[in-house]
Amino acid sequence: MVPSSRSNETRGVVLQLVFAECLIGSVGVFVHESHQDAVTAVFYRCLFGGLFLLGWGLAKGYLRGLWRERALLRGAVLSGVLLVLNWVAFFGGMARSSIGVATLIYQCYPFVMLVLAALMQGERTPPADLAWTALAFVGVVCASDPLHLFRDAESSYLVGVGLAFLAALLCGASLLMSRQVGKERPFALVMIQCWVGVAMLAGFSSRSVFHMGLHWMWLLGLGVIHSGIVYVLFYSTYPRLPVATIAVVSFIYPLVALLLDYLLYGHRLAVVQVTGVLLIVLGTLGVNLKWRPGFAWKAT
Numbered sequence: 689m690v691p692s693s694r695s696n697e698t699r700g701v702v703l704q705l706v707f708a709e710c711l712i713g714s715v716g717v718f719v720h721e722s723h724q725d726a727v728t729a730v731f732y733r734c735l736f737g738g739l740f741l742l743g744w745g746l747a748k749g750y751l752r753g754l755w756r757e758r759a760l761l762r763g764a765v766l767s768g769v770l771l772v773l774n775w776v777a778f779f780g781g782m783a784r785s786s787i788g789v790a791t792l793i794y795q796c797y798p799f800v801m802l803v804l805a806a807l808m809q810g811e812r813t814p815p816a817d818l819a820w821t822a823l824a825f826v827g828v829v830c831a832s833d834p835l836h837l838f839r840d841a842e843s844s845y846l847v848g849v850g851l852a853f854l855a856a857l858l859c860g861a862s863l864l865m866s867r868q869v870g871k872e873r874p875f876a877l878v879m880i881q882c883w884v885g886v887a888m889l890a891g892f893s894s895r896s897v898f899h900m901g902l903h904w905m906w907l908l909g910l911g912v913i914h915s916g917i918v919y920v921l922f923y924s925t926y927p928r929l930p931v932a933t934i935a936v937v938s939f940i941y942p943l944v945a946l947l948l949d950y951l952l953y954g955h956r957l958a959v960v961q962v963t964g965v966l967l968i969v970l971g972t973l974g975v976n977l978k979w980r981p982g983f984a985w986k987a988t
Contacts, residue, residue, distance in 0.1 A: 736911020
């Protein structure tokens with residue numbers, strides 16, 4: 689393949705990832721506009737997403753021989769429980785604080801994964817990565833607007849911040865477990881996790897949803913777009929891009945969430961929260977791009 693063709697192909701893959709990050713950045717809007725509680729929203733996200741992924745997987749042959757892979761099935765179920773609880777906590781956190789604040793706090797999940805890998809699996813973490821992780825956690829504290837927390841925050845806001853942080857913990861644990869079992873078949877892993885959510889939440893979903901209305905459009909979109917199309921795009925682009933590119937493009941997600949939260953609901957960030965955003969960005973890039981003292985870095 690000639691260099692220009694490779695460049696065009698890479699540009700197309702990057703644009704696909706950018707599109708996927710823009711889509712996932714709208715997840716909070718879909719949850720809010722559905723006017724459903726967190727459990728009901730997650731149930732239909734899993735149901736519609738699971739149906740989409742099942743159909744896509746069968747059409748593409750991604751699920752062939754899946755029933756024979758016992759380790760994958762077992763790991764998918766266990767990590768799926770954590771993933772579903774993470775979504776419930778995250779959606780609950782957005783409802784009680786705001787889409788922007790919850791999304792910013794949630795962005796610490798890669799660092800949770802890093803810490804858990806060191807504590808539970810004995811992975812060696814370079815001191816520089818620990819320093820970047822500490823910086824990012826300071827950013828998370830700033831993003832939650834500590835002055836508001838300790839001065840005049842309502843209990844609902846405090847609960848929302850706590851739920852968003854709990855979601856990050858659960859997400860980090862789920863991703864760490866998924867990394868161990870889903871390297872070869874990530875698509876199948878996500879599909880199973882969605883059906884685990886259906887089984888977990890079927891008895892807890894609200895029955896008030898059963899009437900005609902626009903909420904079905906938002907719930908359908910939540911499943912098909914955010915647990916279907918987005919994951920298809922993610923897993924088709926990740927193997928074809930360097931980590932550095934993925935790390936940089938991933939910031940489109942929180943930026944889109946913040947922009948939509950401001951444009952649609954009038955939620956703007958305080959100065960300390962903007963500082964938090966910058967610290968989270970620095971921490972994430974520092975870890976992913978392997979920045980070292982002197983900011984000499986090497987992409988892996």
